[in-house]
Amino acid sequence: MIRAFGIIGIALLAGCSEKPVDEAAFGIAPENIRSGYEFLTAETQALQNDDFANPGLLWVQTGQGLFQDGGCAACHNDPGTEFRSVASTFPALDPQSGKLINLEGRINLCRTRHQSLPELPYESDDLLALTTFVKSRARGGTIDYQITDALQPHFAAGQNYFYSKRGQFNLSCNQCHDENAGAKMRGDTVSQGHINGFPAYRNDWQTLGSSHRRFEACDIAVRADPPALGSQTYLDLEVYLTARGNGLTSESPAIRR
C-alpha cells in the first residue's frame, strides 16, 4: 500500500520542476536508514574499522598506483582530494553525450576522451582499483545525492526495478531489503540493501566487487537472469539506490560478509 503511494508520488512529482527526492519513493523512513555496516557482526565491523586489516585498501593502493602511473594525475590532483564529493554526485549525466554514467563510466570517459585509451572492461581489476581509489577519497562523507529533472527518468526506472518481482522465486528487492531488513536468511542478516559501502570487499567473494556485482548476486539468488554489469538497467538502479541511501556515510571500501 505504502509502495503504491510512493509510485503515485513520483508520477505527480514528475510534473513539477524543482523537487527534492520524494521520501515516499522509499520503503524506509529517513530516520530509520541504516548502513549495511550495522547489520554486520562485531568481528566484521572490526575488520572494516581497522585501516590496516581492511583488504579493500589493497585496491586503493593499486588504484593510486594506476592513477599516478596511468596519466590521471596529469589532470587531476594527487592524491585525489578533488574527488571528495563523488559519493554524492555519481551516477551523473555526461553533458557531452547526455548518457548516464557512474564512476566507472566517468573513469572510462577520461580514458577514451582525454587519453585515447580503450575502455577498461566492467569489473576488471584495473577499473575496480581506479574506482575504489577515487571513491575512497569520499570515505566518511555524508551522501547527499540530488535527483535533478534530468535524472528523474533514471530514478523512476531504478525504482521500478527495485519493486518488480522477478526470478523463479518471484521476489522483488524491496521484499527483502525494505520489508525484511534485520531478518535472518540462512546464515545471513538481511540489511536494507544500501550501496554506500561499494566497491566493497566481501568475505564471501574473497575479493572486492562493485555494487553492480552485488545486484547481480541478488538477482541470481532469486534465480532471475541478471542484466549485464554496467548495463542501463543497473545504472538506473544505482541512481535509485544512491538516493535511497541519502544521509548515510560513504564507507567504500567497506567490508561485507
Added chain:
Amino acid sequence: MRNIRLSVPDNAKSGDVIELKAMIRHDMESGYRVNIQGQTIARNILTFFECRFDDNVIFSADFHPGVSANPLLKFHMRAQKSGTLTFEWTEQTGQIFTKTAALAVLE
C-alpha cells in the same frame, strides 16, 4: 606484481616490543573450487612466509589451502638496534614476493 602492505613503526625505543603487520594481495586459490563449467580451478597458494631482521629470521609461517585470500599477518619483535626488515612470501610456483622496511631504533 603483487601489492604488499606493511605496518612497521617509524621508530622505536631500544627494548620496546613492536607490532609488525603484513598483508599481500593473493587469491589463495584453494584448489577445491570449481568454475561454472564444473571444472576444478587449479590450486595456487602462497606456501611460506618469512620475516627477517637483517639476516636473522624473526618469524615464519607455513600456509595451507584453508588460509583466506589476501592473508594478513601480525606478529611482534623486540626492537634492539636499527636495521632492515624483510618480508618475504613464497608461492607454490616458487615465485618470491618481497618488501622491505627500515626500522630505526633510538637509544
